[in-house]
Amino acid sequence: MKAVVITEFGLPDVLKVQEKTIPIISSGEVLIRVMAAGVNRLDIYQRQGNYPAPQGVPRDIPGVEVAGVIEAMGDQVTQWKIGDKVCALVGGGGYADFVKVVAAHCLPVPDKFTFTEAASLPEGIFTVWSNVFMRGQLQEQENFLVHGGSSGIGITSIQLAKALGARVFATAGSQSKCAACESLGADLCVNYKEQDFEKSLASVGLDVILDMVGGDYFQKNINLLNPEGRLIYINAMQGRSVNLDILQVMRKRITISGSTLRSREDSYKTMLTSEIRRKVWPLLATGKFRAVVDRVFPMKQAAEAHRHMETSQHIGKIVLTN
Numbered sequence: 001m002k003a004v005v006i007t008e009f010g011l012p013d014v015l016k017v018q019e020k021t022i023p024i025i026s027s028g029e030v031l032i033r034v035m036a037a038g039v040n041r042l043d044i045y046q047r048q049g050n051y052p053a054p055q056g057v058p059r060d061i062p063g064v065e066v067a068g069v070i071e072a073m074g075d076q077v078t079q080w081k082i083g084d085k086v087c088a089l090v091g092g093g094g095y096a097d098f099v100k101v102v103a104a105h106c107l108p109v110p111d112k113f114t115f116t117e118a119a120s121l122p123e124g125i126f127t128v129w130s131n132v133f134m135r136g137q138l139q140e141q142e143n144f145l146v147h148g149g150s151s152g153i154g155i156t157s158i159q160l161a162k163a164l165g166a167r168v169f170a171t172a173g174s175q176s177k178c179a180a181c182e183s184l185g186a187d188l189c190v191n192y193k194e195q196d197f198e199k200s201l202a203s204v205g206l207d208v209i210l211d212m213v214g215g216d217y218f219q220k221n222i223n224l225l226n227p228e229g230r231l232i233y234i235n236a237m238q239g240r241s242v243n244l245d246i247l248q249v250m251r252k253r254i255t256i257s258g259s260t261l262r263s264r265e266d267s268y269k270t271m272l273t274s275e276i277r278r279k280v281w282p283l284l285a286t287g288k289f290r291a292v293v294d295r296v297f298p299m300k301q302a303a304e305a306h307r308h309m310e311t312s313q314h315i316g317k318i319v320l321t322n
């Protein structure tokens with residue numbers, strides 16, 4: 001098969017199409033013929049040598065979410081049949097003609113979604129469900145803030161939180177990004193390059209904040225949280241070392257947490273998949289959640305897709321197609 005390979009760590013041009021062996025599936029796994037693969041910020045970190053793939057997945061082929069057709073099945077796969085259209089969270093290896101995945105980590109391509117749209121869903125939905133709703137316990141009528149509102153994670157958070165009845169706030173780095181966040185359901189998006197988001201949101205009282213920025217956002221987040229507030233980290237792009245005023249955390253009884261999805265065990269991802277199928281997939285059918293695809297590139301132009309992501313001009317997801 002053809003796959004996009006990280007030939008060495010470095011700039012986007014290290015991504016080259018090469019011939020690779022088709023993955024051999026084991027019991028409980030399926031082989032997916034990849035029609036489309038989502039591009040994620042972590043693919044860039046992996047390409048740069050800053051985020052190694054976990055054990056058991058190809059270390060040199062990026063790609064953690066795909067949509068396609070089931071081509072082959074291992075023993076003990078009963079829930080799918082050959083030819084089914086699925087999308088899936090994969091440990092790696094998604095930028096290829098074929099990828100193997102635990103059968104229980106697949107979801108059906110939702111009705112009316114193209115493969116391109118379906119490939120843009122898993123990483124965002126799995127991350128947001130696990131962090132905002134399970135870890136952060138966001139409830140109806142609560143106030144939720146997501147930083148990086150126009151990112152793949154941001155557009156997913158805004159739509160899910162809104163659909164499930166929260167008031168939603170976001171920050172993003174331009175007026176057009178903020179307009180997109182508001183069109184997806186954010187009650188207010190603050191352009192952090194023009195306004196101090198802490199001042200703009202001071203009167204809101206936030207219950208849950210999802211942050212990927214870190215650095216000086218940390219103290220501002222703590223200041224903005226309500227008593228019993230939950231602050232959840234999924235990255236720290238601006239800096240991971242911060243000062244913590246323990247007394248402030250005690251006084252407001254704040255919970256600070258975070259997680260990384262890729263390294264989680266298969267059983268956790270299986271549990272997450274079934275929870276998402278029950279609670280999120282119905283929203284896709286009602287149109288309360290839509291795919292937001294910024295640009296589509298042919299798989300062989302993966303380097304170009306990475307360059308586009310690194311400009312941070314995109315709104316929503318970037319997708320590669322075979």
Ligand SMILES: NC(=O)c1ccc[n+]([C@@H]2O[C@H](COP(=O)([O-])OP(=O)(O)OC[C@H]3O[C@@H](n4cnc5c(N)ncnc54)[C@H](OP(=O)(O)O)[C@@H]3O)[C@@H](O)[C@H]2O)c1
Nearest residue numbers: 040041148151152153172173212234235237259260261312
């Ligand atoms: N822990 C986990 O399990 C997990 C899973 C998935 C993703 N993540 C993380 O979630 C974040 C979003 O992922 P994604 O794939 O949705 O990314 P993405 O679409 O590339 O979006 C990242 C956005 O963050 C904003 N940003 C703010 N500060 C930044 C900085 N210092 N450097 C670069 N961008 C900055 C940029 O928009 P502005 O113009 O608004 O600044 C940028 O568009 C990433 O940091 C990723 O590593 C974590």
